Amino acid sequence: MTVSRVVSGEGYVSEITREKVLKVVKDLNYRRNGLARSLKRQFTETVGLVLGDISNPYSTELARSVRKTLVDEGFNLFICISENGSKEDIVAFESLSSHSVDGIIVATRSNEAGDRYLRNLVETNVPVVAIGRDFRHKNVDLVSPDNLKGGFEATRHLIDLGHRRIAFIGANLSSGSHLKRLQGYVNALESHSIPVDERLISGRSDELPDVAGYSTEDIGFEAMKRLLSLPNPPTAVFARNDFTAIGAMRAISDAGLRIPDDIAIVGFDDIPMAARISPSLTTVRQPMRVEGQIATEMLLERIKSGKRISRRERVLDCELIVRESSGSKRTN
Amino acid sequence: MTVSRVVSGEGYVSEITREKVLKVVKDLNYRRNGLARSLKRQFTETVGLVLGDISNPYSTELARSVRKTLVDEGFNLFICISENGSKEDIVAFESLSSHSVDGIIVATRSNEAGDRYLRNLVETNVPVVAIGRDFRHKNVDLVSPDNLKGGFEATRHLIDLGHRRIAFIGANLSSGSHLKRLQGYVNALESHSIPVDERLISGRSDELPDVAGYSTEDIGFEAMKRLLSLPNPPTAVFARNDFTAIGAMRAISDAGLRIPDDIAIVGFDDIPMAARISPSLTTVRQPMRVEGQIATEMLLERIKSGKRISRRERVLDCELIVRESSGSKRTN
DNA sequence: TGTTAAGATGTTAACGTTAACATACACTTC
DNA sequence: GAAGTGTATGTTAACGTTAACATCTTAACA
Structure with missing residues (x-):
C-alpha cells in the first residue's frame, strides 16, 4: 500500500520511505500494472478512436486533433483501424471495449453489423460519439460536416x-x-x-x-x-x-x-x-480539427458525468x- | 466457470447448458471483462504501434500493413500518436505498456528521453521492434529502408x-x-x-x-x-x-x-x-508495406517464443x- | 462386474492493484 | 491531560477473470 501511495503520488508517505521505495522501484525496474489498476479503479483514462480509412488525411488530422484535446485532460488515445469493413469494425469495437476504454469515438463508414454491435455497446453505458457518419441513438452524439x-x-x-x-x-x-x-x-x-x-x-x-x-x-x-x-x-x-x-x-x-x-x-x-x-x-x-475537438469534448463530458446524456448533434459549416x-x- | 467455458468456447459444456448461458449472456448484455481476463492470463493478444507522424502517408501505409499481418494471427492493434516529441513518445510507451500490450512496434523519430524509456521497457522483457529509425539494443529488431x-x-x-x-x-x-x-x-x-x-x-x-x-x-x-x-x-x-x-x-x-x-x-x-x-x-x-509486414512478423516471433531473441536487422532496398x-x- | 475414459460441472486461488478502514504516533490546543 | 488533528503505515477485501484441480455422472469395454 505504501508503494502504491508512492507510485501514484497520493496520500501520506514520509520522505525517507518515499526515497527508499523509489530506489527499489528503480532497482527492480518495477512498473505498475495498468490492467490491475484499471480493474480495481474501474476506469482507464483511455479513449478509443476507430478510423475507417486511415489513409485519408481527413482521418489523420482528425486523430491528431482528438489526441491533442485528450492529452490536455490527461487521457490517452488508442486508435484502431477498421478499413471500413463490418467485420473489422466489430473487431475494433470489441478490442477497445474489452480493454475497457472509457469511451469511443467512431469515424467509420456506417454498416449494419457494425452499427448493431455499436448499439449494443451504447446500451451497456459505453460513452460513444460519432464523427461524420450516420448513427442515430438517443445516447450517442454526432459531429459532422454539413x-x-x-x-x-x-x-x-x-x-x-x-x-x-x-x-x-x-x-x-x-x-x-x-x-x-x-x-x-x-x-x-x-x-x-x-x-x-x-x-x-x-x-x-x-x-x-x-x-x-x-x-x-x-x-x-x-x-x-x-x-x-x-x-x-x-x-x-x-x-x-x-x-x-x-x-x-x-x-x-x-x-x-x-x-x-x-x-x-x-x-x-x-x-x-x-x-x-x-x-x-x-x-x-x-473543418476536421474542429470536428475532432468538439467530438472529444462531448465524449469527455459523457465520461466525466457518468450519466446518460441525451443525443446532441453538431453540424459544422464547410467552405x-x-x-x-x-x-x-x-x-x- | 461454466460461463467462462461457454464464452471462451473451451472445455466441456453440454449443449443445454451452453444455450442457457448464451441466453442469459444475451439478456444481460454481458461482455467479458478483458482487463480481468488479461490480468489473469498475463497476455493481451494486442500489439501497440507508436507513430511519430501520423499525417505522413508513409506511416499510415505502415499501420495498415501491420494491422493486416496482425489480424491474420488473431492479434489486435492499438496505434498511438507521438507527434515525434520525446514527452509524447514516453506517454505513448507508458500507456501501451501499462495496458500490457504483448509487444510494441516503434516508428518514431529517435530522441534521447524516449529512447531511454524504451530501453527500460526492453529490459523488462517487453518485445520491441523498431521501424525506420535508429535504435540499437541487443534485444530489439530493426526494419529499415536502406x-x-x-x-x-x-x-x-x-x-x-x-x-x-x-x-x-x-x-x-x-x-x-x-x-x-x-x-x-x-x-x-x-x-x-x-x-x-x-x-x-x-x-x-x-x-x-x-x-x-x-x-x-x-x-x-x-x-x-x-x-x-x-x-x-x-x-x-x-x-x-x-x-x-x-x-x-x-x-x-x-x-x-x-x-x-x-x-x-x-x-x-x-x-x-x-x-x-x-x-x-x-x-x-x-517499401512501406513490406517493412510493416516484416516488422510485425519479427515481433510476433518474439511474442510467441517468449524468449529474448538477439537483435536482427533487415534493411530493405529502395527504388x-x-x-x-x-x-x-x-x-x- | 469392475475398470477406465470421457464428459460435465464445481471449487479454490491467484493475477496486481487500490478504496476503505484501522492503527499508531506526534503534536497542538484548551 | 484529554481531546482533537495531522501524518504515516498497515490490513482487508474486492475488481472479474481463468488455471488447476476436484468431483460426479455416464458410457464403454474387457
Missing part, C-alpha cells in the same frame, strides 16, 4: 458556371440514399430545375472491392470511365471525396480530355494534395474552395 | 544529371549526423570528388518548432528560402522527405524560378502526392523513381 449543404454548394457552383449535365461520382442513387453529399447534389439540381439523370450518378462497379485507402481513387477512375463512355457524357463532375475526384481526373486525362475545359470537377474534403495537383482541385473543405479544376463560366 | 543507399542514389542521380552544387534539406550536418539519408548524400558527393559545402545543408531554422505533420512542409519551405538567398545558390536539392521537398518546391516557385530548369529536386518516400503534383516529384520509394522534378541532363 455534407448536405456542402454537396449543394459544390453542385450549385458547377451550375453557376453554366453546367447542366453534372455527374455525381462515388455512390449509386439506390445504395447511397443516405449519403448527404449525394442528396445535396440532387437538391441543387432540383432547385435549379435540372432533371436528375440516374445514368450520371456513378458508384463503384461490382468488380472493385469496396475498400478503404487510396484505392478509393480507383473507384473514381472506374466510375469516370463509365461516364465517359456514355453517349452524352457530362460536362462536369462532383465527386464524393477528393481521392475519388483525383481518380476521375486521371480517367479524364487518359481519355485525352482537358480539365476544366472539357470536363469540370469538384471534390470534397480538401486534402493537402488537392491544392498541389495540376490542375488544382476545387473542393469543399471540412467551398474554388481552384482551377472547376474552371470559369461557360458560354455554351 | 536510407544510406537511397540517399546516395538520389544524390548520384542529380550528379549524373550534371549538377555540382547540390543542397540537402531537412537536417543540419551537426544534429543530423545520424541521419543516413544525409550520410548517403555526403558519400555520393565525396565519391564524385565534389566537396561538401556546409552552407548547402539546410535544416530547420530555430523559429520553426520541430513538429510532425504537414508542417514538415514548412521546414522545407524555410530551408529552401535560406538556400535561395545564398550568394551562390544550389542548382539541385535533395530533400529528406517528400513533404520537405514539396515545401522547397513552393519556395522555388515563389521566387519565380522554374523546376527543374533552374533548380532540380529529389524527395524521399514516394507519397501518393509525389506523382500528382506539378512538376511530378522524383523521389526514392521505400529511385525518376519523374519531372529532377529534369534531364545538363549541358553547362
Whole structure:
C-alpha cells in the first residue's frame, strides 16, 4: 500500500520511505500494472478512436486533433483501424471495449453489423460519439460536416458556371440514399430545375472491392470511365471525396480530355494534395480539427458525468474552395 | 466457470447448458471483462504501434500493413500518436505498456528521453521492434529502408544529371549526423570528388518548432528560402522527405524560378502526392508495406517464443523513381 | 462386474492493484 | 491531560477473470 501511495503520488508517505521505495522501484525496474489498476479503479483514462480509412488525411488530422484535446485532460488515445469493413469494425469495437476504454469515438463508414454491435455497446453505458457518419441513438452524439449543404454548394457552383449535365461520382442513387453529399447534389439540381439523370450518378462497379485507402481513387477512375463512355457524357463532375475526384481526373486525362475545359470537377474534403495537383482541385473543405475537438469534448463530458446524456448533434459549416479544376463560366 | 467455458468456447459444456448461458449472456448484455481476463492470463493478444507522424502517408501505409499481418494471427492493434516529441513518445510507451500490450512496434523519430524509456521497457522483457529509425539494443529488431543507399542514389542521380552544387534539406550536418539519408548524400558527393559545402545543408531554422505533420512542409519551405538567398545558390536539392521537398518546391516557385530548369529536386518516400503534383516529384520509394509486414512478423516471433531473441536487422532496398522534378541532363 | 475414459460441472486461488478502514504516533490546543 | 488533528503505515477485501484441480455422472469395454 505504501508503494502504491508512492507510485501514484497520493496520500501520506514520509520522505525517507518515499526515497527508499523509489530506489527499489528503480532497482527492480518495477512498473505498475495498468490492467490491475484499471480493474480495481474501474476506469482507464483511455479513449478509443476507430478510423475507417486511415489513409485519408481527413482521418489523420482528425486523430491528431482528438489526441491533442485528450492529452490536455490527461487521457490517452488508442486508435484502431477498421478499413471500413463490418467485420473489422466489430473487431475494433470489441478490442477497445474489452480493454475497457472509457469511451469511443467512431469515424467509420456506417454498416449494419457494425452499427448493431455499436448499439449494443451504447446500451451497456459505453460513452460513444460519432464523427461524420450516420448513427442515430438517443445516447450517442454526432459531429459532422454539413455534407448536405456542402454537396449543394459544390453542385450549385458547377451550375453557376453554366453546367447542366453534372455527374455525381462515388455512390449509386439506390445504395447511397443516405449519403448527404449525394442528396445535396440532387437538391441543387432540383432547385435549379435540372432533371436528375440516374445514368450520371456513378458508384463503384461490382468488380472493385469496396475498400478503404487510396484505392478509393480507383473507384473514381472506374466510375469516370463509365461516364465517359456514355453517349452524352457530362460536362462536369462532383465527386464524393477528393481521392475519388483525383481518380476521375486521371480517367479524364487518359481519355485525352482537358480539365476544366472539357470536363469540370469538384471534390470534397480538401486534402493537402488537392491544392498541389495540376490542375488544382476545387473542393469543399471540412473543418476536421474542429470536428475532432468538439467530438472529444462531448465524449469527455459523457465520461466525466457518468450519466446518460441525451443525443446532441453538431453540424459544422464547410467552405467551398474554388481552384482551377472547376474552371470559369461557360458560354455554351 | 461454466460461463467462462461457454464464452471462451473451451472445455466441456453440454449443449443445454451452453444455450442457457448464451441466453442469459444475451439478456444481460454481458461482455467479458478483458482487463480481468488479461490480468489473469498475463497476455493481451494486442500489439501497440507508436507513430511519430501520423499525417505522413508513409506511416499510415505502415499501420495498415501491420494491422493486416496482425489480424491474420488473431492479434489486435492499438496505434498511438507521438507527434515525434520525446514527452509524447514516453506517454505513448507508458500507456501501451501499462495496458500490457504483448509487444510494441516503434516508428518514431529517435530522441534521447524516449529512447531511454524504451530501453527500460526492453529490459523488462517487453518485445520491441523498431521501424525506420535508429535504435540499437541487443534485444530489439530493426526494419529499415536502406536510407544510406537511397540517399546516395538520389544524390548520384542529380550528379549524373550534371549538377555540382547540390543542397540537402531537412537536417543540419551537426544534429543530423545520424541521419543516413544525409550520410548517403555526403558519400555520393565525396565519391564524385565534389566537396561538401556546409552552407548547402539546410535544416530547420530555430523559429520553426520541430513538429510532425504537414508542417514538415514548412521546414522545407524555410530551408529552401535560406538556400535561395545564398550568394551562390544550389542548382539541385535533395530533400529528406517528400513533404520537405514539396515545401522547397513552393519556395522555388515563389521566387519565380522554374523546376527543374533552374533548380532540380529529389524527395524521399514516394507519397501518393509525389506523382500528382506539378512538376511530378522524383523521389526514392521505400517499401512501406513490406517493412510493416516484416516488422510485425519479427515481433510476433518474439511474442510467441517468449524468449529474448538477439537483435536482427533487415534493411530493405529502395527504388529511385525518376519523374519531372529532377529534369534531364545538363549541358553547362 | 469392475475398470477406465470421457464428459460435465464445481471449487479454490491467484493475477496486481487500490478504496476503505484501522492503527499508531506526534503534536497542538484548551 | 484529554481531546482533537495531522501524518504515516498497515490490513482487508474486492475488481472479474481463468488455471488447476476436484468431483460426479455416464458410457464403454474387457
